[in-house]
Amino acid sequence: MHRYFLRTLALALLAVAPGLASAVSPATDGEITFGMSAPFSGSSREYGRQLKVGWEVAFQLANDAGGIAGRKLRLIARDDGYDPVRTQAAVKYLVEDQRVFGLVGVFGSANAAAVLPYVLQHKMLYYAPYSGAALLRNDPPDRYVFNFRPSYTEEAAAIVKYLVEVRRIKPSQIAVFMQQDGFGEAGWAGVAKMLRKYRRDPAQVLKVAYPRNTVQVEEAVKVIRQNAPRLKAVIMIAVYKPAVRFIERLRSSGVDLVFTNLSAVDPNELGEQLSALGPDYVKDLLVTQIVPLPTSKSSAIIKYQEALFRYAPSERPDFVSLEGYLAANILIEGLKRAGKDLNTETLVDALESIRSLDMGIGIPVGFGPSEHQASHKIWGTAPEKSGGFATVELE
Amino acid sequence: MERSLNHREDSFESISDELHLEASEAVKTDAGPRPPSLPLPGAVLGKPPPPARPSPSSRPTTPPEPRSSRRPVAIAAAAAIAVVVVLVLVAKGQVRTTSSSSEPPSARAGPAAAAPGAPAAERSRRGISDGEILFGMSSPFTGAIKELGRGMKVGIELAFAATNEAGGVHGRRLKLVALDDEYDPARTAAVMRELVEQRRVFGVVGNVGSLSASASVPYAVENKLLFLGALSGAPALRREPPERYVFNFRPSYAEETAAAVRYLVGVRRYAPSEIAVFAQDDDFGAAGLAGVVQQMREYGVNPEGILKLSYKRNTAEVDGAVRQLLAATTPVRAVVMVATYQPAGRFIQRASDSGVARTFTNVSGVGAEELADELGQAGKRAMDVVVTQAVPSPRSQATAVMRYRSLMEKHQVGERPSFVSLEGYVVGNLLVEALRRAGKDVDTESLIQALEGVRELDLGIGAPITFGQRDHQGSHKVWGTMLEPSGTYRAIELD
Numbered sequence: 073m074h075r076y077f078l079r080t081l082a083l084a085l086l087a088v089a090p091g092l093a094s095a096v097s098p099a100t101d102g103e104i105t106f107g108m109s110a111p112f113s114g115s116s117r118e119y120g121r122q123l124k125v126g127w128e129v130a131f132q133l134a135n136d137a138g139g140i141a142g143r144k145l146r147l148i149a150r151d152d153g154y155d156p157v158r159t160q161a162a163v164k165y166l167v168e169d170q171r172v173f174g175l176v177g178v179f180g181s182a183n184a185a186a187v188l189p190y191v192l193q194h195k196m197l198y199y200a201p202y203s204g205a206a207l208l209r210n211d212p213p214d215r216y217v218f219n220f221r222p223s224y225t226e227e228a229a230a231i232v233k234y235l236v237e238v239r240r241i242k243p244s245q246i247a248v249f250m251q252q253d254g255f256g257e258a259g260w261a262g263v264a265k266m267l268r269k270y271r272r273d274p275a276q277v278l279k280v281a282y283p284r285n286t287v288q289v290e291e292a293v294k295v296i297r298q299n300a301p302r303l304k305a306v307i308m309i310a311v312y313k314p315a316v317r318f319i320e321r322l323r324s325s326g327v328d329l330v331f332t333n334l335s336a337v338d339p340n341e342l343g344e345q346l347s348a349l350g351p352d353y354v355k356d357l358l359v360t361q362i363v364p365l366p367t368s369k370s371s372a373i374i375k376y377q378e379a380l381f382r383y384a385p386s387e388r389p390d391f392v393s394l395e396g397y398l399a400a401n402i403l404i405e406g407l408k409r410a411g412k413d414l415n416t417e418t419l420v421d422a423l424e425s426i427r428s429l430d431m432g433i434g435i436p437v438g439f440g441p442s443e444h445q446a447s448h449k450i451w452g453t454a455p456e457k458s459g460g461f462a463t464v465e466l467e
Numbered sequence: 468m469e470r471s472l473n474h475r476e477d478s479f480e481s482i483s484d485e486l487h488l489e490a491s492e493a494v495k496t497d498a499g500p501r502p503p504s505l506p507l508p509g510a511v512l513g514k515p516p517p518p519a520r521p522s523p524s525s526r527p528t529t530p531p532e533p534r535s536s537r538r539p540v541a542i543a544a545a546a547a548i549a550v551v552v553v554l555v556l557v558a559k560g561q562v563r564t565t566s567s568s569s570e571p572p573s574a575r576a577g578p579a580a581a582a583p584g585a586p587a588a589e590r591s592r593r594g595i596s597d598g599e600i601l602f603g604m605s606s607p608f609t610g611a612i613k614e615l616g617r618g619m620k621v622g623i624e625l626a627f628a629a630t631n632e633a634g635g636v637h638g639r640r641l642k643l644v645a646l647d648d649e650y651d652p653a654r655t656a657a658v659m660r661e662l663v664e665q666r667r668v669f670g671v672v673g674n675v676g677s678l679s680a681s682a683s684v685p686y687a688v689e690n691k692l693l694f695l696g697a698l699s700g701a702p703a704l705r706r707e708p709p710e711r712y713v714f715n716f717r718p719s720y721a722e723e724t725a726a727a728v729r730y731l732v733g734v735r736r737y738a739p740s741e742i743a744v745f746a747q748d749d750d751f752g753a754a755g756l757a758g759v760v761q762q763m764r765e766y767g768v769n770p771e772g773i774l775k776l777s778y779k780r781n782t783a784e785v786d787g788a789v790r791q792l793l794a795a796t797t798p799v800r801a802v803v804m805v806a807t808y809q810p811a812g813r814f815i816q817r818a819s820d821s822g823v824a825r826t827f828t829n830v831s832g833v834g835a836e837e838l839a840d841e842l843g844q845a846g847k848r849a850m851d852v853v854v855t856q857a858v859p860s861p862r863s864q865a866t867a868v869m870r871y872r873s874l875m876e877k878h879q880v881g882e883r884p885s886f887v888s889l890e891g892y893v894v895g896n897l898l899v900e901a902l903r904r905a906g907k908d909v910d911t912e913s914l915i916q917a918l919e920g921v922r923e924l925d926l927g928i929g930a931p932i933t934f935g936q937r938d939h940q941g942s943h944k945v946w947g948t949m950l951e952p953s954g955t956y957r958a959i960e961l962d
Contacts, residue, residue, distance in 0.1 A: 192864055212866075213929075214865060216864070268733045441865070442929045
């Protein structure tokens, strides 16, 4: 009898749960809720964690300053394990069950491809995804899609230009190591575009790949090793674990090449894991960045560091959390401009009105009706043997 | 990327025409007799009115407005006629349109006895009253390319409607009077005169048909008449330095074909020697060919060696060109086409049936939607067909393009979004912005000054618009689109 009663009570509570969830919808006066789908499990979980840290720190800072037009900001994060199918389920859950106001910081290119049609159909804000893929950067840009970071095309262009013009490497001596999915393809498209500018036929480029969500790099390592005599550099479009393993295997077999990676690699993890292997492993390694060094002493970055220390004291400054933090602050500026009368349309209009905002990161950021990407700036960095990063002039 | 939300089916087309007819009639009433109380230009300036200004009472007898919209869309109709054909040569003025005689436009009755000698200052506020500014358009609304005239008109009227709804510009409503020049350059001169002397328009906007530019541009320049946003990439509209009264929004045909060649060589990896040109045998074709020649020189290729195929303007006779293609000594794998949709569609069918060429590029002036219809009827949409465009996809999810579509749903029910009407919409908005900047006391000279002051204007189409004293072409951006089997176009990167 008792057992039966408890079960009924439990079921009743479960039935009420969705109702409770919808109570925190954007309609409430007191709160604005954003949703994030990212990997919090699996080999890419560090990205999700750092991204969430950056966003939450920015939100807490804004909330402690009184919120936006009296409303507090809240983030609901959902684990998708970097699996596009799970991203679809996560986004659907966030939108339909949690009734979030918009989506922020959704991680991954293939993941974006999986959810973008749904997002646009629902006229949901898709803000600052962690991806430089072209499908998020239509020309002109989709109304509900806003990016913080430069495109992979821009990063790849900076890398190829650096290799050819600064390092004096011939385009024919460049190979590509890429993830086998939408992320790899998006990065490769950028590399191919830039190589064409140097009259190099992309079809002739040596391309090796590893499967998504794995560290299976053996085949790629083998092919690069065989071709090493005619190569000078490898452009890597990879996440950090396979990237580390790839460099480790090649370096340990005595292959001497310049390695470069897109910012999406999570540079801190890459640098740390490679320097732990020995000083030779971080030699000739270039990582492009889309935010300044998180350890920089510029005013804006000091503010970030202080916020991190206050709200997430166990966390160290990190490229990924800094990206989340900076992106969140532009969104907060948009929310302020939209004011009390907030809905997706007024927020989009407000975001499109942000021109040349000086956040103190060295470049002005902003949006416009034709411009939904806040920044076009690429920084060059090289991991140091002692840990940390040195800046590299890309031109 | 291939989203096609807000897609409208062709079946709405006939409804569209009916509704459009009503809209036209409404405008017609508006454009009727001017209330005598309205200040006329002469009165405003305290000068006597221009000598040959037609008396208001004569106006109602003049049937205004295009009649084209009354006709159902007859895509396969008649001989293919150039859309944005550029014909600078007045010598070619004898060209006829197939249906011109059956649909005499109002302009035909327009008096040639005009007032050419009116002082400039007086003319420059013509068409402006306290409550309204009137603009004119001379475009084909009958004949095989009437869809392009209609598209431009629809787009400009959308921009005007949105502006008027929001209170107009400095309190004045914007109005467009569009007259049919039947795609006959000889008619264009008369239509331009009627617009200026009878209808007393402030300026001319969105003229379609480069063929007519040979008649209309000199007239506009001579009479200090604003000539803005014509649907043409012809050099006749792009003198260097630019003529004061002539402003273009769109890139030139040469810019489009140069981009096409770069795409074929850079992205598709064709050797320059594998690329031929198929162009209309007039200045439209010549304008496009110039861009190919220029880009080939960049590649160090002697332009003499390019295989140049052509067809006769106003026909769809492509057999000779196809024979030449088959007989070519060096194999041709890609063709840059500077043609209108009917000969273009036919050439693509023949050339691909023969298995010779694989990839076909077209300039925006081809009429992308009409080309898709042509190829769809022939079951050839799966071909490798690229169209360069002066505006982004009308199905884009960008703010400005979504607004264009929602205005269309409201004001032009049943109309299908198209590249042409989007271009008209952009041109209309550009004009509105310049009028805002010119202020309440706008006249032609201050409007020109405002236009020349436009820098990096973001109308939300992806490419900011910039003018200057030395540059009267607002955009140099060329978009790439590829035809899908469904008949829509998807965006592609050209470099």
